Amino acid sequence: MSSDDSTLVRILTGLGRTVRELGRAQEDLWARLDRIDPAPGEALHWEPGISGWRLHGSYLPEPPDPGSSSPST
Helix, strand or coil: CCHHHHHHHHHHHHHHHHHHHHHHHHHHHHHHHHHHCCCCCCECEEEEECCEEEEECCECCCCCCCCCCCCCC
């Protein structure tokens, strides 16, 4: 095995390790987002689009708790 081959093997090994770490980080991110809002895209909300703002979603969000002091967005 030449030095070029061993360098390529080290680069590919590092790349594989990085891809695995990114996959685990993405899974962790989605797990955290699911804990915050299990179905974020289903509640009605406004999203910017090419032709302006559009309403997306399929159901109304829960009304805010009357005892809470912070306004909902």
